[in-house]
Amino acid sequence: MMIVGGSFYSCKSDSSQNAEAAALLASLDPSLAQTSGNKGVSELEDSSGQIQNAFAQESDGSFTFDNTIKVTANDGVVLEASLFTPSTPSPTGKYPTVIFVNSWALNKYEYLVPAAKLAKKGYIVLSYSTRGFGASGGLIDTAGPKDRADLSKIIDWLLANTQTDSANIGISGISYGAGISLAGVSTEPRIKTAVAMSGWGNLKRSLYGNDTPRLIWGLLLVASSYITGRPDPIIAQNFGKLLQHTDIDSVTTWAADRSPETFVGQLNASAGKSVMISNNFEDYLFNPNAVLDYYAKITVPKKLLMNEGIHASAEIGGILGFSGTVWDNAYDWFDYWLKGVNNGIMDKPQVTFQKRFAGPRVTLPSWPSPTVSDKTFYLKPRGLFTNGEIGTSQNTTVTNTGILSGADTVASTGFPLLADILASHADIPVTTNLGLVSRVNGIVYQSSNLSSTVKIRGKMFWNGRISSSLGKANVNVYFYDVDKYGTATLITHGTGTIFDAGWYETKDMSIDLNAVAYDVPAGNKIAIAIDTFDSQYSVPTVLIYGLDVKHSKTPQSTLVIQSEN
Numbered sequence: 001m002m003i004v005g006g007s008f009y010s011c012k013s014d015s016s017q018n019a020e021a022a023a024l025l026a027s028l029d030p031s032l033a034q035t036s037g038n039k040g041v042s043e044l045e046d047s048s049g050q051i052q053n054a055f056a057q058e059s060d061g062s063f064t065f066d067n068t069i070k071v072t073a074n075d076g077v078v079l080e081a082s083l084f085t086p087s088t089p090s091p092t093g094k095y096p097t098v099i100f101v102n103s104w105a106l107n108k109y110e111y112l113v114p115a116a117k118l119a120k121k122g123y124i125v126l127s128y129s130t131r132g133f134g135a136s137g138g139l140i141d142t143a144g145p146k147d148r149a150d151l152s153k154i155i156d157w158l159l160a161n162t163q164t165d166s167a168n169i170g171i172s173g174i175s176y177g178a179g180i181s182l183a184g185v186s187t188e189p190r191i192k193t194a195v196a197m198s199g200w201g202n203l204k205r206s207l208y209g210n211d212t213p214r215l216i217w218g219l220l221l222v223a224s225s226y227i228t229g230r231p232d233p234i235i236a237q238n239f240g241k242l243l244q245h246t247d248i249d250s251v252t253t254w255a256a257d258r259s260p261e262t263f264v265g266q267l268n269a270s271a272g273k274s275v276m277i278s279n280n281f282e283d284y285l286f287n288p289n290a291v292l293d294y295y296a297k298i299t300v301p302k303k304l305l306m307n308e309g310i311h312a313s314a315e316i317g318g319i320l321g322f323s324g325t326v327w328d329n330a331y332d333w334f335d336y337w338l339k340g341v342n343n344g345i346m347d348k349p350q351v352t353f354q355k356r357f358a359g360p361r362v363t364l365p366s367w368p369s370p371t372v373s374d375k376t377f378y379l380k381p382r383g384l385f386t387n388g389e390i391g392t393s394q395n396t397t398v399t400n401t402g403i404l405s406g407a408d409t410v411a412s413t414g415f416p417l418l419a420d421i422l423a424s425h426a427d428i429p430v431t432t433n434l435g436l437v438s439r440v441n442g443i444v445y446q447s448s449n450l451s452s453t454v455k456i457r458g459k460m461f462w463n464g465r466i467s468s469s470l471g472k473a474n475v476n477v478y479f480y481d482v483d484k485y486g487t488a489t490l491i492t493h494g495t496g497t498i499f500d501a502g503w504y505e506t507k508d509m510s511i512d513l514n515a516v517a518y519d520v521p522a523g524n525k526i527a528i529a530i531d532t533f534d535s536q537y538s539v540p541t542v543l544i545y546g547l548d549v550k551h552s553k554t555p556q557s558t559l560v561i562q563s564e565n
Helices: 017-028 037-058 108-120 145-161 176-187 203-211 215-228 234-244 248-256 260-269 288-297 313-320 325-339 418-425
Strands: 063-072 078-086 095-101 124-128 164-174 193-197 274-280 302-307 351-354 361-364 372-380 388-391 399-404 443-446 454-468 473-482 488-498 507-520 525-531 546-551 558-564
Touching: 037 108, 037 313, 063 108, 063 124, 063 145, 078 108, 078 145, 095 108, 095 145, 095 176, 095 325, 108 124, 108 164, 108 313, 108 325, 124 145, 145 164, 145 176, 164 176, 164 325, 176 193, 176 260, 176 274, 193 325, 203 234, 203 248, 203 288, 203 488, 215 234, 234 248, 260 288, 274 288, 274 313, 274 325, 288 302, 288 454, 288 507, 302 325, 313 325, 313 418, 372 454, 388 525, 454 473, 454 488, 454 525, 473 507
Parallel strands: 095 124, 095 164, 164 193, 193 274, 274 302, 302 351, 388 443
Antiparallel strands: 063 078, 078 124, 351 361, 372 388, 372 558, 399 546, 443 525, 454 507, 454 546, 454 558, 473 488, 473 525, 488 507
């Protein structure tokens, strides 16, 4: 997702091949870029070697590989592509076909191993570099109208130059490729099905959810586009507008034309289409909440896998050639929808969630699920020497709890990216002692010991009222599982910003915490902490302000948890 330079693989031997392959792995999963020194270089080279070895093992003569394909777009831009063609003649004279679309900052070589596996199974596979990336011309269009038109030209080329079965064309991609895949299956009538991995439903919500710019991930996106591609200047300009909270309407219009959610009506109105989506709970770029909401709007046959991991990390195994839940389901999905193989994929649960900290998967019949309902807790204000309370009875007091911005608290998501990687892939969560949260800069609410397990399945919502002495504020809400020793383990968090209120104007605020699947054991406590700064997000002002969190009888301040019945 971050940085890659040049081609990953070529037909000729290239002395830079290992370095380029290492860069590809580092770009897909930041965990591979967090190491340093010779050990880090060695690990990346081992990963690139794994890809090359996996591709070599698949290359048994059962398909041909041509990486010299050129497709000319409507505006004359030339797109580079690679073509995988089965060697065995098709009894019908036609082959089902899958199109792979590159991730942000990558190119057509990203899917060498998955493409080879599909070609061995009797698929024509074309993997191409979108405009602005790899050796393709033009400027990055960020899944916009030019990218959608380019996809149609790719299909035109396939039908004119290969034995593609026009009735059985699928599309797939990770991250950027997933967004284009979802838009493509919605708007291009010749695409029958899509497998989208770590994609998005609403682009503005991904970069600016609850009016809060995603600082770290946004900077990575913009920076990597300049390092490995040729971005349209509007990309950086629009991110700058989000950081400054200016001209949001124009950004909203731009982002809507690049959001699969915009085209979901077209998808639902199309006969015979289907969609499989795989996303990750700790993906704080393409937020799981927005993906769940987009998925709920789809009415064609569909499947959803929600996995542990940060952006794109659940898909890395398939790129390396390993089997795993995501790619095994993807291959079965294509076999069922494009080849008519009755492999049982549609008999499996429609929705599965992997529990936090690499726990087992739980199954749901759909999303929204009839087995999941809202559990409401009420928040009561803190006392002079006590924390606020989380309980099942309503608050009966009227008071304000004031804190100051200008300093962080020990309530935090941890070091950006690294903390998420350690929590989701090494089972090393972010923990803290909530007694150390500064009462000047933060607020803690805590329940009594739970009488029964709380089975979290989805989102949480903090609903409250606030005012700021400057009319601007960033509010971060952290949710914890507190064990009998008082250790608070961060389970999820959410953020929201106000930037256009009057001084001390009271504003209603609802912050959706990132969806998760997690069981808080009976006997433990649940807790939330609220403060005004987290390093992952941009703040609306660097000036110090006072934030009042208000408690009253009407409306109540609440924490609502989607939990299994």
